[in-house]
Amino acid sequence: MLHVSVSKRRGTFSLEATFTAPIPGVTALFGRSGSGKTTLINLIAGLLEPDAGEIRLGEEVLTDTLRGIAVAAERRRMGYVFQEARLFPHLTVEGNLRYGERRAAAAPPVIGFEEAVALLGLAPLLQRKPRQLSGGERQRVSLGRALLSRPRLLLLDEPFASLDAARREEVVPYLVALRDRLSIPMVYVSHDFDEVLRLATHVVLLDEGQVLAQGPVEEMSLDPQLQRIVGPELVGAVVEGVVTRLYPQEGSAELALGTGTLRVTLPDAPLGARVRLQLLARDVILATQPVQGLSVRNALASTVIAISDDEFGAVLVRLDVGGAVVLARITRAALHALNLQPGDAVWTLIKAVSTRGHAFRLAPG
Amino acid sequence: MNDFPSSAELDALYLSLDVALRSVAFTLPLAVLAAWVLTRVQFPGRLLLDAFVHLPMVLPPVAVGYTLLLLLGVRAPLGAWLHRHFGIALPFTTAGAALATAVMTFPLMVRAIRLSLENVDRGLEEAARTLGARAPDRFVSITLPLMLPGILAGAVTAFAAGLGEFGAVITFAANVPGVTRTLPLALYTAMQSPGGDALALRLAVLSFALGLLGLLASELLVRRVRRYLGR
Numbered sequence: 292m293l294h295v296s297v298s299k300r301r302g303t304f305s306l307e308a309t310f311t312a313p314i315p316g317v318t319a320l321f322g323r324s325g326s327g328k329t330t331l332i333n334l335i336a337g338l339l340e341p342d343a344g345e346i347r348l349g350e351e352v353l354t355d356t357l358r359g360i361a362v363a364a365e366r367r368r369m370g371y372v373f374q375e376a377r378l379f380p381h382l383t384v385e386g387n388l389r390y391g392e393r394r395a396a397a398a399p400p401v402i403g404f405e406e407a408v409a410l411l412g413l414a415p416l417l418q419r420k421p422r423q424l425s426g427g428e429r430q431r432v433s434l435g436r437a438l439l440s441r442p443r444l445l446l447l448d449e450p451f452a453s454l455d456a457a458r459r460e461e462v463v464p465y466l467v468a469l470r471d472r473l474s475i476p477m478v479y480v481s482h483d484f485d486e487v488l489r490l491a492t493h494v495v496l497l498d499e500g501q502v503l504a505q506g507p508v509e510e511m512s513l514d515p516q517l518q519r520i521v522g523p524e525l526v527g528a529v530v531e532g533v534v535t536r537l538y539p540q541e542g543s544a545e546l547a548l549g550t551g552t553l554r555v556t557l558p559d560a561p562l563g564a565r566v567r568l569q570l571l572a573r574d575v576i577l578a579t580q581p582v583q584g585l586s587v588r589n590a591l592a593s594t595v596i597a598i599s600d601d602e603f604g605a606v607l608v609r610l611d612v613g614g615a616v617v618l619a620r621i622t623r624a625a626l627h628a629l630n631l632q633p634g635d636a637v638w639t640l641i642k643a644v645s646t647r648g649h650a651f652r653l654a655p656g
Numbered sequence: 657m658n659d660f661p662s663s664a665e666l667d668a669l670y671l672s673l674d675v676a677l678r679s680v681a682f683t684l685p686l687a688v689l690a691a692w693v694l695t696r697v698q699f700p701g702r703l704l705l706d707a708f709v710h711l712p713m714v715l716p717p718v719a720v721g722y723t724l725l726l727l728l729g730v731r732a733p734l735g736a737w738l739h740r741h742f743g744i745a746l747p748f749t750t751a752g753a754a755l756a757t758a759v760m761t762f763p764l765m766v767r768a769i770r771l772s773l774e775n776v777d778r779g780l781e782e783a784a785r786t787l788g789a790r791a792p793d794r795f796v797s798i799t800l801p802l803m804l805p806g807i808l809a810g811a812v813t814a815f816a817a818g819l820g821e822f823g824a825v826i827t828f829a830a831n832v833p834g835v836t837r838t839l840p841l842a843l844y845t846a847m848q849s850p851g852g853d854a855l856a857l858r859l860a861v862l863s864f865a866l867g868l869l870g871l872l873a874s875e876l877l878v879r880r881v882r883r884y885l886g887r
């Protein structure tokens with residue numbers, strides 16, 4: 292476990308955060324710009340000292356202001372992938388990669404040099420200088436460099452923020468592969484919920500220097516405070532299912548979700564794969580009777596758990612769909628027309644294609 | 657350039673090169689240290705140290721030479737001590753000429769080095785910290801290489817300026833042919849001597865040529881290093 296409990300004031304900004312990041316795991320520090328995420332990760336790395344507080348990695352105390360303990364950043368053995376890569380311009384890619392490796396002699400390696408180069412596709416780039424690399428390539432080198440320094444924990448500060456969508460798509464799979472192959476714990480700063488969805492197991496929600504909530508991704512996706520931050524368009528329950536059937540021509544698959552099945556757009560997953568997906572509330576339709584002749588492929592029997600106003604004039608309905616919790620966003624008019632009450636049985640309709648881009652394979656186990 | 661080098665000219669040339677080279681070689685580490693302290697270290701009186709380092713740039717060179725005599729002349733407090741314990745006497749020696757040149761060109765070096773130090777991205781040093789590099793390691797592996805253009809520019813500028821140092825050298829080290837009579841001193845002496853016009857002219861041309869070469873070399877070197885550093 293990484294225990295963090297710190298407070299720090301910088302000018303008019305004040306950060307006060309207490310959270311735990313389970314290890315192993317990928318913990319996302321999620322929030323808007325300016326919410327204090329980077330300050331927090333710099334405190335964990337030891338690049339900043341808190342005004343007061345404690346940071347512990349397992350049994351080891353890294354920072355304790357009461358006892359005057361402050362382990363220097365260079366001794367914390369935490370890899371850090373910065374937003375701007377920060378590659379050393381006077382060294383080649385290989386020189387950059389080996390920089391941390393050379394200074395980590397006594398520690399157990401996380402990954403071998405050749406393996407890292409292969410995993411991140413860096414072989415053709417080794418003798419180049421950073422200025423000859425694209426943004427995506429630089430971030431991959433930065434990742435490799437951090438991993439080769441034999442870290443106990445990997446810190447990432449919005450590593451894809453400075454990349455355009457195409458570059459991002461280039462790099463994210465590497466990070467996913469790293470997460471799955473190496474099981475190195477990560478603390479990951481992001482303001483993009485899709486990234487969180489793809490990578491994180493745990494979310495710490497930050498806003499204006501305060502931790503609003505923390506918990507597993509699935510649980511947090513139902514949290515109204517998260518919803519307030521991501522906005523109404525991105526509200527949606529995150530659920531986990533197992534692939535039970537494939538439709539390769541269509542590029543879709545059937546997932547076992549709770550006690551029901553869900554047909555989703557998912558081109559690459561094999562049978563038995565665990566899949567995490569977000570069902571956007573705006574794409575969920577409710578029906579009080581079974582419907583015929585609709586293009587929607589998924590009509591799941593469900594029960595209304597609760598109904599609440601979302602902050603944007605519509606209504607969020609929380610549903611029990613065969614054991615999984617799903618959110619639907621409907622208008623007030625619809626609510627009245629259907630006269631929905633908690634406890635009502637309804638059909639939950641989900642378009643298979645609406646899951647495109649929101650379904651991700653999870654590592655086995 | 658020079659068609660008929662005489663021993664006087666060659667002496668002056670070699671002496672100038674020797675003195676300027678020594679002056680740069682011995683003060684370069686000190687200049688790096690001074691640049692570091694003035695840029696990265698906070699302490700009361702920093703502004704005063706800054707002014708002190710730059711003093712030779714604004715003082716008359718003769719005054720600087722005279723001050724050196726007051727401190728390091730053989731009968732002066734520090735000079736006498738050096739003479740008694742190490743047998744070192746600086747006035748009238750090439751070493752003395754080098755020292756006077758060094759003092760005069762020190763601020764030039766410090767300025768150039770400071771500029772490049774200020775331009776070193778602290779974020780890179782932070783990255784080095786996260787990779788396990790402690791402070792001295794970071795300085796040698798990251799900061800120093802990135803400061804290299806500034807250090808080189810400072811060194812070459814100081815060297816070129818050192819070739820031309822007159823007032824401080826002649827006041828402190830005197831005008832001993834073959835020992836402290838550098839190019840500018842030789843030129844001055846030739847002008848003062850009857851029939852020395854031709855020599856004076858040749859020495860002047862030589863000085864110009866050296867100055868030009870020095871600047872060109874400096875620029876080319878700095879560009880080379882910049883490319884290596886990826887700028």
